[in-house]
Amino acid sequence: MGTKQQITERIGSLLRDSKxxxxxxxxxxxxxxxxxxxALEHSDFEKLAGKSFDRVTVYRTLQTFLDKGIIHKIPTxxxxxxxxxxxxxxxxxxxxxxxxxxxxxxxxxxxxxxDTDIPQIHLPKGYAAHNVxxxxxxxxxxxx
Amino acid sequence: MGTKQQITERIGSLLRDSKxxxxxxxxxxxxxxxxxxxALEHSDFEKLAGKSFDRVTVYRTLQTFLDKGIIHKIPTxxxxxxxxxxxxxxxxxxxxxxxxxxxxxxxxxxxxxxDTDIPQIHLPKGYAAHNVxxxxxxxxxxxx
DNA sequence: ATTTAATTTGCAACATTGTTGCAAATTTAT
DNA sequence: ATAAATTTGCAACAATGTTGCAAATTAAAT
Numbered sequence: 001m002g003t004k005q006q007i008t009e010r011i012g013s014l015l016r017d018s019k020x021x022x023x024x025x026x027x028x029x030x031x032x033x034x035x036x037x038x039a040l041e042h043s044d045f046e047k048l049a050g051k052s053f054d055r056v057t058v059y060r061t062l063q064t065f066l067d068k069g070i071i072h073k074i075p076t077x078x079x080x081x082x083x084x085x086x087x088x089x090x091x092x093x094x095x096x097x098x099x100x101x102x103x104x105x106x107x108x109x110x111x112x113x114x115d116t117d118i119p120q121i122h123l124p125k126g127y128a129a130h131n132v133x134x135x136x137x138x139x140x141x142x143x144x
Numbered sequence: 145m146g147t148k149q150q151i152t153e154r155i156g157s158l159l160r161d162s163k164x165x166x167x168x169x170x171x172x173x174x175x176x177x178x179x180x181x182x183a184l185e186h187s188d189f190e191k192l193a194g195k196s197f198d199r200v201t202v203y204r205t206l207q208t209f210l211d212k213g214i215i216h217k218i219p220t221x222x223x224x225x226x227x228x229x230x231x232x233x234x235x236x237x238x239x240x241x242x243x244x245x246x247x248x249x250x251x252x253x254x255x256x257x258x259d260t261d262i263p264q265i266h267l268p269k270g271y272a273a274h275n276v277x278x279x280x281x282x283x284x285x286x287x288x
Numbered sequence: 289a290t291t292t293a294a295t296t297t298g299c300a301a302c303a304t305t306g307t308t309g310c311a312a313a314t315t316t317a318t
Numbered sequence: 319a320t321a322a323a324t325t326t327g328c329a330a331c332a333a334t335g336t337t338g339c340a341a342a343t344t345a346a347a348t
Contacts, residue, residue: 164295165294165295165296167295167296167297168297169296169297170296197297197298198297198298198299199298200297200298200299201296201297201298204296204297205296223305223306
């Protein structure tokens with residue numbers, strides 16, 4: 001993972017690569033993503049960081065990160081929107097974050113399974129598939 | 145599909161089978177589900193039915209239908225919650241609504257693909273899968 | 289068919305979540 | 319160091335979801 005210093009530097013590069021100003025809020029939000037080993041939703045930022053930044057700023061920051069391909073959304077069956085950081089190969093125009101997601105029913109954590117194959121889906125005649133989203137729920141490694 | 149009379153009768157049976165009172169609101173909401181050939185979200189009911197019933201009643205009715213296994217939720221990457229009617233074999237305790245979902249990027253419609261196989265996912269060691277949700281997006285039959 | 293009991297509905301009030309405009313503060317470029 | 323551009327926080331608002339309770343509707347019992 002590296003020292004705090006190193007992490008901050010890595011986040012700085014990530015932001016500069018995406019042509020974004022390196023601000024305190026953006027750095028802190030990315031730090032929270034890196035610390036948590038799972039997906040985060042909006043309300044988590046308030047819980048994790050208290051009132052250190054404004055709700056509006058969080059919304060705007062997450063939207064910016066989405067636009068730049070730094071994070072991606074994970075489908076849910078409730079009203080919450082969950083986000084996770086993309087792998088380094090992702091960019092604004094080219095996403096390599098095709099992977100399945102796993103939600104643990106015990107700890108509630110959602111993680112990206114990068115090394116698990118995305119299945120081939122054999123659709124009925126006449127349908128064209130552009131994207132396949134898979135969310136598996138069950139019990140994760142650590143909760144077992 | 146049958147006459148309006150027949151549909152109303154079928155909905156009545158469905159509700160009675162689930163041990164629910166047959167009310168105007170419930171009947172009308174189920175009618176809307178049957179008419180639409182796709183998933184519906186909360187706001188659709190206000191659009192489709194105007195102010196014929198209260199927002200609160202719609203929320204409560206959808207929750208009741210979920211509890212009884214009459215409808216199920218479909219995962220999305222936004223804050224909306226989409227619902228679709230379950231097949232007849234579903235009940236409060238035993239759900240057979242395991243199927244994948246397809247969202248058309250053209251018409252925005254989400255449908256259940258009942259005859260498409262749910263893929264086997266080979267998870268990393270230590271993970272146990274209880275449920276697999278698949279949402280495919282692309283272009284549907286009619287929009288092609 | 290009436291009456292009674294149980295359930296459902298609609299209203300009001302509130303809580304949570306997400307959005308927009310704009311001035312102040314911060315960051316980047318000169 | 320200064321100017322330009324961007325980002326942030328505040329206020330105000332809009333949309334979405336929840337709860338308690340009285341009135342209305344539905345189901346059950348006579």
